[in-house]
Amino acid sequence: EDQVTQSPEALRLQEGESSSLNCSYTVSGLRGLFWYRQDPGKGPEFLFTLYSAGEEKEKERLKATLTKKESFLHITAPKPEDSATYLCAVGANAGGTSYGKLTFGQGTILTVHP
Amino acid sequence: DAGITQSPRHKVTETGTPVTLRCHQTENHRYMYWYRQDPGHGLRLIHYSYGVKDTDKGEVSDGYSVSRSKTEDFLLTLESATSSQTSVYFCAIKGWGELFFGEGSRLTVL
Numbered sequence: 001e002d003q004v005t006q007s008p009e010a011l012r013l014q015e016g017e018s019s020s021l022n023c024s025y026t027v028s029g030l031r032g033l034f035w036y037r038q039d040p041g042k043g044p045e046f047l048f049t050l051y052s053a054g055e056e057k058e059k060e061r062l063k064a065t066l067t068k069k070e071s072f073l074h075i076t077a078p079k080p081e082d083s084a085t086y087l088c089a090v091g092a093n094a095g096g097t098s099y100g101k102l103t104f105g106q107g108t109i110l111t112v113h114p
Numbered sequence: 115d116a117g118i119t120q121s122p123r124h125k126v127t128e129t130g131t132p133v134t135l136r137c138h139q140t141e142n143h144r145y146m147y148w149y150r151q152d153p154g155h156g157l158r159l160i161h162y163s164y165g166v167k168d169t170d171k172g173e174v175s176d177g178y179s180v181s182r183s184k185t186e187d188f189l190l191t192l193e194s195a196t197s198s199q200t201s202v203y204f205c206a207i208k209g210w211g212e213l214f215f216g217e218g219s220r221l222t223v224l
Contacts, residue, residue, distance in 0.1 A: 032212075034211075034213075042217060043217050045215075049210075100147075106154065
């Protein structure tokens with residue numbers, strides 16, 4: 001059974017204080033590791049896909065990295081508008097029958113204070 | 115904008131009544147999904163579809179059924195709503211590998 005665990009559950013930062021969110025996973029053949037941002041009352045918004053260990057993706061103040069067991073979402077010099085819940089998900093290779101299904105972690109609630 | 119519309123966006127109903135949530139997409143995607151999101155559980159897959167009239171169960175499918183008679187519409191039905199089905203329901207479509215989500219339907223079962 002695929003599992004995704006995110007830590008910490010909540011993170012409070014001061015504006016400009018860089019930090020990282022963790023996503024640990026177990027999956028029977030990784031098809032992709034996905035990061036999403038979710039604002040209150042909204043649907044998850046896609047950020048990144050990582051496919052193999054060593055891969056990195058960047059977008060503005062966010063950088064996602066991937067190892068064989070975990071992924072990190074690094075936030076550099078965050079601003080209050082970066083406050084949101086960040087979700088991690090994995091997709092498994094199931095012999096070509098995964099149908100694109102994703103298994104999600106519970107998310108990290110990030111609050112950035114001015 | 116992924117071209118996904120969910121309706122209704124908010125609904126309050128009573129235990130034992132039937133409820134249908136609708137997901138409509140405008141981009142002709144083959145794969146569609148229904149997830150529910152609850153505090154402490156994250157997003158969990160209810161049902162998914164891989165084509166017209168082709169559907170299968172996810173991890174939390176008990177008490178739910180789905181139908182897909184047209185590519186653009188994926189319906190989620192609660193035959194007899196229970197309080198444990200109070201949740202926020204998200205529809206999603208599959209892009210290259212990632213999923214794109216709708217804005218959600220908040221259902222309260224009293």
